[in-house]
Amino acid sequence: MPSSDPLPPKENAIFRKILKCYEMKQYKNGLKLAKQILTNPKHTEHGETLAMKGLTLNCLGRKDEAYDHVRRGLRNDLRSHVCWHVYGLLQRSDKRYDEAIKCYRNALKWEKDNIQILRDLSLLQIQMGDLEGYRETRHQLFKLRPSQHASWIGFAMSYHLLNDFDTAYEIMETFRTSQTVESYDYKHSEFLLYQNQVIQESGNLEKALIHLEEHQGQILDKVVVQEIVGSLSLKIKKYDKAIGTYMDLIKRNPDNAEYFKCYLEAKQTKSSDETVQFYKEMSKEFPKSLCVQRLPLDVAQGTTFDGLISDYLKKNLRKGVPPLFVNIRSLYKDSYKVSTIEKMALEFCENLKASGHFTKDDFESGLAQEPASALLWTYYFLAQHFDYQKNTQKALDYVDAAIEHTPTLIELFVVKGKIFKHAGDPIEAYKWLDEAQSLDTADRYINSKCAKYMLRANMLKEAEEMCAKFTRDGVSAMENLNEMQCMWFQTECALAYKRLNQLGDSLKKCHEIERHFSEIVEDQFDFHTYCIRKMTLRSYVDLLRLENRLRDHPFYFKAAKCAIEVYIKLFDEPLKASSATEEIDLENLSPAELKKLKNKQRKAKKKAEVENAQQAKAEKKKEQYNKSKQQQNQDSGDPEAPQLDELIPEKLERTEDPLSKAIEFLKPLQMLSSGLIETHLMTFEIYYRKNKVLIMLKALKKAYSIDPNSAALHMCVFKFIKLLETNLAEADEILKQVLLQEIKEELPILEKKPVELNEDYIKRNPNNPDALIVAAEILHETSPENNKTKAIDLMKTSTKLDGFYLEHALLIHDLLKSNKLGNCEKELEEFLSSFREKYPYVLSFKQTNLQ
Structure with a gap:
C-alpha cells in the first residue's frame, strides 16, 4: 500500500536519492537531500x-535526534511501511529486538510482500529463538522468491530447527533435483552433508548411509564422508x-585415537590381550604413531602392562617429553598401575644416578648410556607423581633435585x-611462578599462569601489572x-575480591562476565545471512544450538556462583548506610605514634596522587581511543552501539534487593545447568531467605535426585525442617496441605525430626569426611549445651578417615574459628597442632593466634 502522504514527482525523485545515499553510506549527502524536501513549506512534516x-x-x-525525527515521521504517517521499518531498524541498532519485531510486523500490515522487511524480520526471529515465527516468515519469502537458493535453504532449515525432519528433507530434495549442476563445488558439497545430517537426526540411519553412498562422489570433504560412513555403519x-x-x-x-577405538568396537574386541595384540601389530605399521603406544596402557593388565609402561616411560624420558605425566594421569584410577609406575620411575631414577642407564640389565648388556637429560625428566616426572599422590615433601625433594640438576628449565x-x-601456600606458589616468568618474559603462557597464581594469592595489582606486558598501550x-x-x-579477580571482602569489585567482574555472554549472543546476528549465503549449514546449526545453551559454560557458572554468594552475603550482612571512616583520636596518641601516623598519611597521599595521575592519563588515552573508534563507526556507517550502564562497585554492593539480583544470575543456571547439584542448592539458599517453601522443596527434590548423600544438601534439609517447625503452624491452610502432601509423596525424609535425620545421615556416611563435618555442625545446633563435645569428637573421627584431605582440614579450621560451635580455642589449637604436622605448608595453619 502506498504512503498516505505521497510526494510530488520532483520531491519523490529526491527521496529516492536519499535511499540511495543511505545504501551507499553517503550520510551527509543524504541529510542535504532530506533538507531540500523538509524546507519546502508543503512537506515540512513529511513522515x-x-x-x-x-x-x-x-x-x-x-x-537522540534520530529518535526524535523517526517518531515525528511515524506520527505524521502511521500507515507508511517505510516509517515502521525505519523505526524497527533504529530499535534493532539498540538491541531492542522485541520492539523491532513489533515494528516490522506493523510495517508488514501496510506492505505485506516487502522482501527487505521480511528478511529483517526473519533475522530477528531466529536471533530471538522464535522458530515458529521464523518458519512462517521463511515460507512467505520462499513464495515470493522461489528462484533464490537462500529461499529454499532458509525454508528447509526453519523446519529442521523445529525437528520436522521429514518436511525439511523433502524441501531440500526438491531443491536438489531441480538443480542442473555441471561441476560440483564446495557449496553443493556442504548442502549434501547438511541434508545427510537432517536424515541422521530423523533417526533413519539406514537411509542416511544410502544417501551418503549415492552422493559421495559429489562431496568434496572425503574425510568427513568416511567418518560419517564409519559412524553410521x-x-x-x-x-x-x-x-x-x-x-x-x-x-x-594414525594419530587419531577415536579411529582406533571405533575400529576395535567394530571388531567387537572385548579381551584386553586381543586389544594389546592389535596395537602391537599397528605399532609395526605405524612406528611413529603416539596412539598405538599410549592406548594399550588403558586396557593392559599385569605383566603385560609392566612391559608396556616400562617401554613407554623409557622412550618419553629419553626424549624429554614434558607432558608425560599428564598423558598417563588417567591410569591413576587403578592402584596396581599407580604402584607399578612409581616403582619403575624410582628404579629408573636410582639407576640413572648410579650408571646412566634406566635398568641394571641395560648397564650389564653394554648399551650406550642415556642422555644426561633423562635423569632430569625422571626427577620432573616423580615430582608430579608425588604431588598427585598428595605427598608434598617427596614432590619438593624431587623438583629441588631437578632444579639443582638444570636450574634454567x-x-x-x-x-x-x-x-x-x-x-x-599460594604465596610461595606465586613466587616460583614469578621466577619461571622471569626466565622467559616473552612467553605469554607463563605470563598468564603467573598472573593467575598472583590472583589466587589475592595480589590483584601485581597480577594486572603482569598482564600489562601483553596488553595494548594506552589502556x-x-x-x-x-x-x-x-x-x-x-x-579469578572476582573470587580474589570476594576473599578480600571487596564485594562491589567482585560483583563488577561478575557482571562484566555476564555482559560478555550477552555480547556473544548478539554477535551471532551477523552470521544468520552469511552462513546461508556461504552454505556453511552444519556449522550454522551447531552455532545456533551452542547459543541456546551458551550459559551452560563453566565460565558463566563460576561467575554466577560467585555473584549469587556475594548477593546472599549482602542480604545477610547489609553494608552500613554511611561509608564515612571513623575519626582517629589524635589527642590520645603519643608523639611517636602521631609522627608515625603522619608519615603514613603523607605516603598514602603521595601514592594516591601518583595513582590519580596515572588513571587520568589512562582515561585521556581511552577517551581518545573511543573518539577515534566512534569516528570509524560513523565513517563505516555502523550505528553507534547502545551505551551500557557503567558498573560502579559502590552502587553494586548497595543494591536495594540483593536477592532479586542473585535470581537474575540463577535463572540461566536453572535452565541450562540443572544437572549440577550446586544449582539447586543455590536456589534453595536464595528462596530460603525469601521464605518460598514450595520453591525450596522443589530445589531439594531435584538435588536429591542428583546426590542424596551430599553434605551441603544435608545442611539445606536441616534448615528446611527447622523452618517448617517454626513457620508451618502460621502458614495458609491450603499451602500447608499441599506442602505436607508433596513431602509425603516425594521426600518422606523431611518428615523426620532434626536429631533423627542427622543420626541416620551419620549411619549412612560413616566414611565420608564431608558428611561427618556437616553432621557435627548440625549436631551442635540441635543442642548447643549437650552436643559440643560430641560434635568435636565427630570431627576428630573424620580426620582419621582415608578420604580426609587438606580441604577437609580447612573446613574444620574455618568452622571452629568462626565460633559456630561456640568458644573452641582449646579444641582449635589441638586440631591445628595435628594439621601443622600433616600439612606443614598451609599458611592459615602456620598462624598461632586466632585472628
Whole structure:
C-alpha cells in the first residue's frame, strides 16, 4: 500500500536519492537531500523523509535526534511501511529486538510482500529463538522468491530447527533435483552433508548411509564422508563395512585415537590381550604413531602392562617429553598401575644416578648410556607423581633435585609453584611462578599462569601489572582484558575480591562476565545471512544450538556462583548506610605514634596522587581511543552501539534487593545447568531467605535426585525442617496441605525430626569426611549445651578417615574459628597442632593466634 502522504514527482525523485545515499553510506549527502524536501513549506512534516533523516542521523551517532525525527515521521504517517521499518531498524541498532519485531510486523500490515522487511524480520526471529515465527516468515519469502537458493535453504532449515525432519528433507530434495549442476563445488558439497545430517537426526540411519553412498562422489570433504560412513555403519551394526572404513581412516591419520577405538568396537574386541595384540601389530605399521603406544596402557593388565609402561616411560624420558605425566594421569584410577609406575620411575631414577642407564640389565648388556637429560625428566616426572599422590615433601625433594640438576628449565619452576599451590601456600606458589616468568618474559603462557597464581594469592595489582606486558598501550590492563573478554582473568579477580571482602569489585567482574555472554549472543546476528549465503549449514546449526545453551559454560557458572554468594552475603550482612571512616583520636596518641601516623598519611597521599595521575592519563588515552573508534563507526556507517550502564562497585554492593539480583544470575543456571547439584542448592539458599517453601522443596527434590548423600544438601534439609517447625503452624491452610502432601509423596525424609535425620545421615556416611563435618555442625545446633563435645569428637573421627584431605582440614579450621560451635580455642589449637604436622605448608595453619 502506498504512503498516505505521497510526494510530488520532483520531491519523490529526491527521496529516492536519499535511499540511495543511505545504501551507499553517503550520510551527509543524504541529510542535504532530506533538507531540500523538509524546507519546502508543503512537506515540512513529511513522515517518510523525517524517518529517513532520523535513520541517517543514527548512523552518524546522533541518536537522540534520530529518535526524535523517526517518531515525528511515524506520527505524521502511521500507515507508511517505510516509517515502521525505519523505526524497527533504529530499535534493532539498540538491541531492542522485541520492539523491532513489533515494528516490522506493523510495517508488514501496510506492505505485506516487502522482501527487505521480511528478511529483517526473519533475522530477528531466529536471533530471538522464535522458530515458529521464523518458519512462517521463511515460507512467505520462499513464495515470493522461489528462484533464490537462500529461499529454499532458509525454508528447509526453519523446519529442521523445529525437528520436522521429514518436511525439511523433502524441501531440500526438491531443491536438489531441480538443480542442473555441471561441476560440483564446495557449496553443493556442504548442502549434501547438511541434508545427510537432517536424515541422521530423523533417526533413519539406514537411509542416511544410502544417501551418503549415492552422493559421495559429489562431496568434496572425503574425510568427513568416511567418518560419517564409519559412524553410521557402527550404529546400525554393519561391522564389516565399519572395519574397512576405520582402517582406511587409521592409515590416513594414525594419530587419531577415536579411529582406533571405533575400529576395535567394530571388531567387537572385548579381551584386553586381543586389544594389546592389535596395537602391537599397528605399532609395526605405524612406528611413529603416539596412539598405538599410549592406548594399550588403558586396557593392559599385569605383566603385560609392566612391559608396556616400562617401554613407554623409557622412550618419553629419553626424549624429554614434558607432558608425560599428564598423558598417563588417567591410569591413576587403578592402584596396581599407580604402584607399578612409581616403582619403575624410582628404579629408573636410582639407576640413572648410579650408571646412566634406566635398568641394571641395560648397564650389564653394554648399551650406550642415556642422555644426561633423562635423569632430569625422571626427577620432573616423580615430582608430579608425588604431588598427585598428595605427598608434598617427596614432590619438593624431587623438583629441588631437578632444579639443582638444570636450574634454567622453566617447567621445573612451574611444577614447584603447582606443588606449593596444592600444599596450601599460594604465596610461595606465586613466587616460583614469578621466577619461571622471569626466565622467559616473552612467553605469554607463563605470563598468564603467573598472573593467575598472583590472583589466587589475592595480589590483584601485581597480577594486572603482569598482564600489562601483553596488553595494548594506552589502556589499563584491566580495561583491555575486559575488552578482549578474558574471562579466566575476570573470574579469578572476582573470587580474589570476594576473599578480600571487596564485594562491589567482585560483583563488577561478575557482571562484566555476564555482559560478555550477552555480547556473544548478539554477535551471532551477523552470521544468520552469511552462513546461508556461504552454505556453511552444519556449522550454522551447531552455532545456533551452542547459543541456546551458551550459559551452560563453566565460565558463566563460576561467575554466577560467585555473584549469587556475594548477593546472599549482602542480604545477610547489609553494608552500613554511611561509608564515612571513623575519626582517629589524635589527642590520645603519643608523639611517636602521631609522627608515625603522619608519615603514613603523607605516603598514602603521595601514592594516591601518583595513582590519580596515572588513571587520568589512562582515561585521556581511552577517551581518545573511543573518539577515534566512534569516528570509524560513523565513517563505516555502523550505528553507534547502545551505551551500557557503567558498573560502579559502590552502587553494586548497595543494591536495594540483593536477592532479586542473585535470581537474575540463577535463572540461566536453572535452565541450562540443572544437572549440577550446586544449582539447586543455590536456589534453595536464595528462596530460603525469601521464605518460598514450595520453591525450596522443589530445589531439594531435584538435588536429591542428583546426590542424596551430599553434605551441603544435608545442611539445606536441616534448615528446611527447622523452618517448617517454626513457620508451618502460621502458614495458609491450603499451602500447608499441599506442602505436607508433596513431602509425603516425594521426600518422606523431611518428615523426620532434626536429631533423627542427622543420626541416620551419620549411619549412612560413616566414611565420608564431608558428611561427618556437616553432621557435627548440625549436631551442635540441635543442642548447643549437650552436643559440643560430641560434635568435636565427630570431627576428630573424620580426620582419621582415608578420604580426609587438606580441604577437609580447612573446613574444620574455618568452622571452629568462626565460633559456630561456640568458644573452641582449646579444641582449635589441638586440631591445628595435628594439621601443622600433616600439612606443614598451609599458611592459615602456620598462624598461632586466632585472628
